[in-house]
Amino acid sequence: MTIMVRGLSAERSGRTILYPTDLDIKPGERVGLVGASGSGKSTLGHMLIDTLLAQGHSVAHVPQSPDEALDPLRSMRFHWQEAEQALRLPADTDRRMALFEALRIEGGDLSKRPWGWSRGMQQRFVIAMALLGTPDLLVMDEPTSALDPVVAAQMMALLDDYLAGGSTALMLITHDLGLAARRVSRLMVMDAGRVVEDAPSERLLTAPQTQAAQSLCAHRNWMKLPC
Numbered sequence: 001m002t003i004m005v006r007g008l009s010a011e012r013s014g015r016t017i018l019y020p021t022d023l024d025i026k027p028g029e030r031v032g033l034v035g036a037s038g039s040g041k042s043t044l045g046h047m048l049i050d051t052l053l054a055q056g057h058s059v060a061h062v063p064q065s066p067d068e069a070l071d072p073l074r075s076m077r078f079h080w081q082e083a084e085q086a087l088r089l090p091a092d093t094d095r096r097m098a099l100f101e102a103l104r105i106e107g108g109d110l111s112k113r114p115w116g117w118s119r120g121m122q123q124r125f126v127i128a129m130a131l132l133g134t135p136d137l138l139v140m141d142e143p144t145s146a147l148d149p150v151v152a153a154q155m156m157a158l159l160d161d162y163l164a165g166g167s168t169a170l171m172l173i174t175h176d177l178g179l180a181a182r183r184v185s186r187l188m189v190m191d192a193g194r195v196v197e198d199a200p201s202e203r204l205l206t207a208p209q210t211q212a213a214q215s216l217c218a219h220r221n222w223m224k225l226p227c
């Protein structure tokens, strides 16, 4: 089902932090939402989730850090069961094993609390929970910033493989244009509460039109210098 929202906007303390924004996302499409810190990416992500839930879509959210999704006092099994119950899914060990295998969640003891697992495995577990109900859209807000770069790259590669060919669309919110460029086919650039550019990744990277996109691209090239 194509995702279609019109006129998403937000105001906080009398200030507009998101100007009216329309979004269309096709099933299985991978979109990167990039922009400087404070440009409104997380606000757009939250507004999108709220609006889609109100429209009856199934949407899942992966926060920046697994700490935001996992209760330190609860076992991993409790979290999994809670996720199944929230989606009104019967307990299904085969489904869990298939997701764990796809995301390489190996040797994790479900009776342990989050701190008994590595950060990388906690984050993959959170992603597995998010994918449980085969959502129409998975929104990930800076999902790699709490992980070391190697673990982060592995996680994104596993997710890529899992989503390939499926109907779940991905919105990857990140300030890291390099990360987004490798994982999405379409890039949206935000600046001061507005989506100022929306283009196929290749085009945006080679011919950015707006100043916001140009400065993100320039920063990325600078990062690639061997120094």
Ligand SMILES: Nc1ncnc2c1ncn2[C@@H]1O[C@H](COP(=O)(O)OP(=O)(O)O)[C@@H](O)[C@H]1O
Residues within 6 Å of the ligand: 012, 013, 017, 035, 036, 037, 038, 039, 040, 041, 042, 043, 044
């Ligand atoms: N609850 C809030 N109250 C006041 N200002 C907010 C609130 N949430 C976000 N903002 C402001 O809105 C702008 C966009 O924030 P955010 O969406 O978090 O940006 P990003 O995710 O791109 O860093 C920022 O200037 C931020 O300070």
Ligand SMILES: [Mg+2]
Residues within 6 Å of the ligand: 041, 042, 043, 141
């Ligand atoms: Mg943010």
